[in-house]
Amino acid sequence: MAQVAVTADPLDLDALTRDMTAGAAGDGAVATFTGLVRDHNQGRKVRFLEYEAYEPLAVRALRRIVDEVGATWPDVRLGLRHRIGRLEIGEASIIIVAVSPHRADAFAACRYAIERVKQIVPIWKREHFEGGEVWLEGATADPDDEASRLAAERIACA
Amino acid sequence: MRVTVRLFARLRDLAGAGELVRDVPEQATVQTVWNVLTTEMPSLREYERTMSVAVNADYSRMAAAVHDGDEVAFLPPVSGG
Known part of the structure; x- marks a missing residue:
């Protein structure tokens, strides 16, 4: 299973967790986010959501x-899968698995x-x-914006 | 030269298409491509200050040069997760 993916298929947290932890005897913690x-x-x-991606850039x-x-x-080892297409209420849109020797790093990496x-x-x-229906819009994407990256790190380590 | 323009989410809705092919002058930048688009479709201009841009599926800047056959994408603020 790929470490990261954008997929129209339902997300399987157990499968990703199994994949991320396979054969790793030095791990002491798994933190997950769904x-x-x-x-x-x-x-x-809300009736349902429709997710759209610019797939190659999203990956x-x-x-x-x-x-x-x-x-x-x-x-930390990180696995991350985002679903796209039509999603019903209660379905998972994203799953993240962070595996680490210690819990603090696993939690922080997952939140980050x-x-x-x-x-x-x-x-x-x-x-x-x-x-009705509406496109939701959040952040202007700029990977090189160090201030945003540091903000994410602060939240993760709070 | 000729580039492919990709538009997503509400920008795609405003343009009525997610993929367009446009001829732009030699020495064109991403800004040149955007100017061609917004001259045609002024309603896209509301995204000028909040959008991101990508060239060949990699984040880029308005001042970046584009080349024949490039894919130039304009991206509204993102809302994944």
Whole structure:
């Protein structure tokens, strides 16, 4: 299983965790994050979400996040998969697995990874709610913006 | 020379297409490509200060040179996760 992926298939956290921990006797901690589609947002009743990606660049940005984690937490291994297409309420949109000898690094790397996904990965969600639909827009993606990267690191290490 | 333009999310909706092919002058930059697009479709201009750009699926800058056959993408603020 690839360390990072953008896929239209349902996400399988158990499979990714198994893959990331296979044969690693020196690991003492696994931290995971799962992002779910929820039924409400900003006072709107959400019916479902549609995710769109610029796939080759999204995969590249995910790999960059893996590299950044490796630079800050050299003992951590990171697996990260983002789903695209139509997702129903309660389905997983993203799964992240961070494996490390110690829990502090695993938690920090996992949190850092999701913050960076929201900053630099070219994926967009279109919210279909009761009464309409809207493209959600968050951060202007700029991987070289060191201030954003440090903000993600601060949140991760808080 | 000729480039392929990729547009995503709301930018794609505003343009009515996710992929366009446009002729641009030699020595063109990403900015030149954007100017060609927004002259045609002024409604895209609202993204000028918030979008990101990519050339051949790698993040780039407005001042970067483009070459014949390049894929130039304009990306609204992202909302993954």
